[in-house]
Amino acid sequence: MxxxxxxxxxxxxxxxxxxxxxxxxxxxxxxxxxxxxxxxxxxxxxxxxxxxxxxxxxxxxxxxxxxxxxxxxxGLLRLVQRYQLSYPVSMLLVQLRKALGEQDTASGDTRLVISFADIMRRMEPFLPVPGNEMKFRQSLEHIIGQVMQLGFLQKLKGSEDEYEVRPVLRSFVDAQWLSDFNEKLAEYEAHGQMLHQGAAEDKGDENEGEEGLLGEFVRNE
Known part of the structure; x- marks a missing residue:
């Protein structure tokens, strides 16, 4: 040849x-x-x-x-699939996008590393009150795993509890996305407070099919 x-x-x-x-x-x-x-x-x-x-x-x-x-x-058959996001996954995406914005304002650095403890602090007001800490961690790890599958979070090599927020999140959770979210924010916050205060029972994956905020994205390889 x-x-x-x-x-x-x-x-x-x-x-x-x-x-x-x-x-x-x-x-x-x-x-x-x-x-x-x-x-x-x-x-x-x-x-x-x-x-x-x-x-x-x-x-x-x-x-x-x-x-x-x-x-x-x-008008063609869909090759890039749409996925409905659950309430906790939608909320975590918003919290991660806010963290990106905070870092952009503070340092201008495009690489954001966030710890499990920081994710827990940001998400705790929007999740059900856990029966015990282990159950709460397992629930949050499941949510984080879903966001990792979507390609927006990546665990740092050699670390057990640190993640990099992938910059591609900016393209999907953009100004228009956040504007649409703000219109629903009161409803979502009320739902989160209800869960956090124990007024609504934790029903596992029952909310997986509820309408999410993110329209279209591609699954990570």
């Missing part, structure tokens, strides 16, 4: 890997430098490819992530 043929085959393999990974979820430079560089360098070809099937390639070179978005107006 000639050098040109080898390069062509390698480029095709990289293109296929990039396309498949993007269809699976969010791609970030921190997770795969080689793949990230290929996506950035070959964005035109990738964008043309995805446009044919009604998808838009979004690349943020500041926060260094890429993902696919599907426009409802395309």
């Amino acid at each position: 000639s050098t040109v043929e080898e390069m062509t085959e390698r480029n095709e393999e990289n293109f296929s890997r990039a396309a498949i990974t993007l269809l699976k979820g969010i791609v970030s430079r921190g997770r795969d430098e080689v793949l990230w560089q290929f996506i950035v360098n070959d964005r035109s070809a990738l964008s043309d490819y995805f446009r044919r099937i009604g998808l838009i390639l979004i690349i943020d070179e500041v926060d260094e992530y890429a993902y696919l978005k599907q426009e409802d107006a395309a």
Whole structure:
């Protein structure tokens, strides 16, 4: 096989890997430098490819992530799925987005590391009063796990209780999202206070199907 043929085959393999990974979820430079560089360098070809099937390639070179978005107006079968978020998951996303905003104001640093204790402090007013601390921690760990699956939180290597809030959260929980949320805030806060005060029983996953705040996102790989 000639050098040109080898390069062509390698480029095709990289293109296929990039396309498949993007269809699976969010791609970030921190997770795969080689793949990230290929996506950035070959964005035109990738964008043309995805446009044919009604998808838009979004690349943020500041926060260094890429993902696919599907426009409802395309009238095609949905490739990027919608997920309904439960009340606690929606609330955790809001708290994490607020933490990002606080850090942006304080330091301008785009990398936010948050501890389990800080998450617990932020979420405690909106969750049911626990029968014991262990049950409360397990419930919160379950919520955090769901947010990690969505690709918005990532556990730090070598740490048991610290997480990085992935900057892609800014794109999904944006100003419009927060504006819509503010219209429902009183209802959500009332619900959270009711849970916290024990006026509503903890019914496990019963609220998993209730309407969430986040419209569309891609699941992390």
